[in-house]
Each structure stands twice: as C-alpha cells, then as structure tokens.
Amino acid sequence: MKKIFSSLLCLLLLSLTVLPFAFAATADTPSAVKSVDDFKDLKDLPQDQKSKFDELIRGGVFSGLTDDTFGLDSKMDRAQFAKVAAIIFSLPTDKTLTKPSFADVGTDHWSFTFVEALKKAELTNGYDSTGTTYNPSGEVSRQELATFLIRGLGLDDAAKKATPVTDSTVDDWAKGYVALALEKNIMAKQDDGTFGGKASATRKMLVLASYESKKLFEGKGSSTTTPTPTPAPTTTSEPKKENPATPATNPEPSSSTATKVSAKGKKAIVTSDIRSGQTTMADDEKPIVSRLQSLGFEVTRLPSAKIAPEAFEGYDLIVIGSSTNSKYVKKKLKDLPIPIIYNKLISFGDADFSSVSEKTNIDKQLKITITKSDHPLAAGLKGDVQIYYEPDGIGYSKPSDDAIIIATAAGDSSKPVIAAYEKGSKNILGEPVAARTVTFGSNSSSMKENATNELWKLFDAQALWAIQNP
Secondary structure, three states: OHHHHHHHHHHHOOOOOHHHOOOOOOOOOOOOOOOOOOHHOOOOOOHHHHHHHHHHHHHOOOOOOOOOOOOOEOOOOOOHHHHHHHHHHOOOOOOOOOEEEEEEOOOOOHHHHHHHHHHHHHOOOOOOOOOOOOHHHHHHEHHHHHHHHHHHHOOOHHHHOOOOOOOOOOHHHHHHHHHHHOOOOOOOOOOOOOOOOOEEEOOOOOOOHHOOOHHHHHHHHEEEEEEEEOOOOOOOOOOOOOOOOOOOOOOOOOOOOOOOEEEEEEEEEEEOOOOOOOOOOOOHHHHHHHHHHHOOOOOEEHHHHHHHHHOOOOOOOOEEEOOHHHHHHOOOOOOOOOEEOOOOOOHHHHOOOOOOOOEEEEEOEEEEEEOOOOOHOOOOOOOOEEEEOEEEEOOOOOOOOOOEEEEEEOOOEEEEEEEEOOOOEEOOOOOOOOOOEEOOOOOOOOHHHOOOOOHHHHHHHHHHHHHOOO
C-alpha cells in the first residue's frame, strides 16, 4: 500500500512539469502575434505587470482565451500545459505517431503530439495510478505550481533543505518548495497573508510566476536541471500529504557502452549568441540545453562574447552552440582539457580540427549514413538513418586521419557529419588533442521540432561519450 501511495504522489508532481509556461490556445494552429494592448482585461494592470505580460505574450508563451480577452482568473488545463511544455522544453514531437499512450488523448485530440512528447521525455506517466489516462482538462494548485518551478530551476535539493513555511494552507510535502518559491520571489502570498497552497492557480498567477522563473533561468544563465519526473494526481477528496517521491531515472541512449556513463552531477556549459537588439541569448540552443538536462547534466549558458578559457573552469562538458558567434571562439579552447561538442562547424575548423570551416552546409537532407556502427557514438544505429521529419540542412567537416568518422552525408562518404577525436589523437596540424572532441553537423535550431528520435539518440551518445574517461 505504501508503495502504491508513493507512486500516486509521484504521478501527482509529474503532472506539474507542464505548468509554468502554459497558455490558453485550444487548437493546434498558432494565432497571430499579439501584445498586452490587444486584451481589454489587461489594460488596468499595474505597469510592471503589464511589461511582464507583454514580454510573454509577444514571445508566444501565452495567448488569449479570445481575440480580446486574456482571462486573468481562468484556470489552465493539462492539455494546454502539454503544448507549451513541449515548446519551452524543446521536446521533439513525432508527427508519425498513430497509437496514443493515453485513452483520453486520442490521435484526433489537438494536443496529441505534445502529450506524447511529454510521455516520451518521461515528463509524465499519466494522471491515474495505472497511467491509462492523462486527464487533459485537469486543473493545478498553487503549491503544485511552486513545486514544479523550483524543480525546473534545479533547486530540488535546496527546497528539501529549506526551512518549511508554517502555513496550514500548504501540505507538508510542499512546504520546502513553497518556502523557496517565496524566497526567490517566484510566487507571493495572497492578500490574507497565507500562500493558499490548495487553491487553483489562475492564468494571472501562472504568467507572473513563469516570468520570474524565466528571468532566473535566462537572466543569470542559471545552472539548471531538467524538471524532474514527479507524480500525477488520482481522484481523491483529500490531497496527499507525503514527501515527494524519488525522481525517475534519467533517459539513456541505446549504446551499451554509453549507458555505463552517468551525467548526473556533471556540469555542462552551452554557448549562444545574443542577437542584435535583444538582451537574452538566442533560442537556438534551447533544444540542446533541455536534452542535456534530461541526461542529468546541470547546464549553464554562456554568451559568445564571454568565451574565454577561464569561463569554463569547473565544467565537465562544453557545447559550442550553432548560434555562437565564431569570432569569439577561434583557437581559444583547443588546449582546454575539457571535452567539447562543436555544434558550430566554423569553430570546429577554426580550432584546427577540420581543414574546412565555411560553406559546408548540405541542403535538403533527410538521412545520414552510419559508417562505424560498432562505436558508442553511433548509439546502436546502423546504415542509413532518418534524422529529420522534413528535409533540412546539415553540415560536414574534413577532420584529420586520426579522427573517428561516425556518420557521413547520405550517399557521400567524403562528407563526415559526425566526427570525433580521442584525447591524445592528432588534429589537422598534427598537434595532440587535449580532450575528447566531437562535431555534430545538425544545426540546433533545426532540431527543435524536426529532429527524429534517432538524431537525439546520436546527440545523447556524443554527450555521454565525451565525458567518459578514455
């Protein structure tokens, strides 16, 4: 009975992973970009709140219930959460699926592919104890929202050590999470001085809490872990009052060698550009950040302009994101004893790992050819492998003879798209390589919605192989 009870609680918290960035669109067709001025019920908000709403609305995170009504006091449902969670966490959606995981979200439901993306990423096991249903219209409480946001920011351990709130409106299992959510100004107490833990979260609460969480995550390049799979509710008149269950094991790639490596507790740093006229880093790397987090890495993002050897001290893995401005990279990192994945092929060439660096893109590709299927970097895949749902570009390199060629462009063995160097092997100048180094030719922005599971498996294998001691 205790095991069942704990499992039910585990499912309860797991449902929270689709909360923080939810909006109200109930169709799969995106609406035109709006601003706070388009909604009549937002005109009387204080200016500081208007600015927060405007940023998230313009960014497509939230939309209105109707063309001119936002719905401040309306509740969100889990189907809506699934769509936004899939977008925010950059989860790959599979457009070819024909079999639903949950009885109440069929293939004709607008949220089908998004709910399946959450299931695939192990962010939800469903609503009931058997995992039969997802409950797409279910609501969420304030204490559940606080718990997810804290976990999504990688502060789960901190919440467990925090001094619990002395608030009878909050269940015991959530008191540490609520305490930290208040301390970080992610959420605030209600007008009566209590947190109102069991009250349903409104759209206004979700917007403000989401804004603060997003600011913490992006504003200081937070070190974060993936929203940990946690429990989903069963139908009951009494909320569960028990400690959150132990997080589920992180997903691992297919390669038998790679699965022996754990990324838990490892620190990865991902570089990105800051586009002209913007203050936050490019969205291109978000899919990779989310994927690394799902493997167990603690992830920090670094603007291109701050790239310097000392910025990477203490990290276990570096990813040079595809949006990175290559002029800031050059040869700065080639002698670092830290594994690197180059998602920026220009930088791979600039660092003397390839004899070509520019004009290496191949348009309209759908597949690549695995050339060394027995290597852990191949993730157990063989032959021609479909990496995109729709034809897209992929880059290639010309590494030295010491490099390990894992995959090439389909039909052209002269163009390696996944190549790696072992520590101590020689680059194109005959210099010893300081640490395991990999190039990954798929542009991260293309991977957000177009990457197949096979492509993500290859990326997983690279990240885990890179941190494994040779």
